[in-house]
Amino acid sequence: MKKVNIGGVPEHFNLAWYLTLKNGEYKAEDINLRWHDYHGGTGAMNKALRSGEIDMAVILTEGIIKDIIDGNPSKIVQTFVETPLIWGIHVAADSEFNNVEDIKGTRAAISRYGSGSHLMAYINAKNHNWDLENDLNFEVIKNLDGAIRGLTEGKADYFMWEKFTTKPIVDDGIFRRIDNCPSPWPCFVIAVREDFIENDEEALKTILEIVNQTTAEFKSIPSIDKTIANRYEQELTDVQEWLSLTEWSQSVMNEKTINNVQDQLYNLNIIPKKVEYSKLIHKL
Structure with missing residues (x-):
């Protein structure tokens, strides 16, 4: 059985991974997918991708693009959440x-x-x-x-x-x-270490096919709003609002969107240069 380590934030966006793991869908394809929660978010996952601690990550678009340009040996293989992330700006009560x-x-x-x-x-x-x-x-x-x-x-x-x-x-x-x-772009992408893409592309395709089938049907899962509310200790009305605002993706991010992200990050001096689409994206 092929062991694959994947990282993500322990948030409602990633429930599809939990459901497919719980159902044993990867094991049925001879893949031992191990999920790792990263409470530290994108910065912590970038570090884990670089070290080889994980093979894959469900990660913020802007964070992984910056880190690939900075030398992270990974590529984006797919958009995971198509809609923007709504960042709340919080202060102490x-x-x-x-x-x-x-x-x-x-x-x-x-x-x-x-x-x-x-x-x-x-x-x-x-x-x-x-x-x-x-x-x-x-x-x-x-x-x-x-x-x-x-x-x-x-x-x-x-x-x-x-x-x-x-x-x-x-x-x-x-x-x-x-x-x-x-965020002024689709918020989450799936990034994969280049050595894993090179050596295990078929396993990667299988993993994506499984999770994509679930995200495509996610909103029609019976009582999904109640499941999310219970698991993530959210109010049901908040979950319903979030579901109405959120769309998942099963396709790769296009060049125009990637260039828009790079343009904005470059103009803010967050990245030192802009790179070709093929340096950031791997099409399976």
Whole structure:
């Protein structure tokens, strides 16, 4: 049996992987797919891809593109979630900040440099015409638990994370959400180490076929809203709203979209150069 390690965030976006694993669909194809939760998000997964700790990752588009350009030996093989990620901009519940202009020049909590929370802080700054040199400051907090501590204890001032994941923390009166910042591109892709693509392309195709069949039918799974609400401790109405806003993909990201991501990252000085489509994408 072929062992394959895959990483992702332990969030509702990735429930399709859990369902297909629970059903034994990979084992039926002689593949021992092992899922690894990465609470530290994209930055932690990039590190794991580089080291070979995982073969595949369900990872934020902007984060993996930056890291491939920076030398990560991986390629994007498919878009996983077609719609943008809605990043909530959060402050501590008792914070003096009430809107985005109030947090200009303050400290953004980020999971790590190169993570989505880091890169999207630049997108938010650009959206509000901030000075990228002087109006952005960062405090590394590792993960969501670190952000709760960091904002509550005043070590950082605001934190950007997926709106629905953090909604229970807002409901509990720990965070207050002052705004939203959607990513300007499809949010999640599937990235795979180049050596795995080279040596195990058939296994990779099989894995993608299995998960794609589930994501294509995901919204029609009976009581899927209740399943998500229970598993991720979300309010049912929040889950239903999230499902209405989210579309999965079963195809590879096109060149125009990849170029748009690169253009924006380059203009924000997040990447040092733009590269050819074939340097980032592998078509199976």
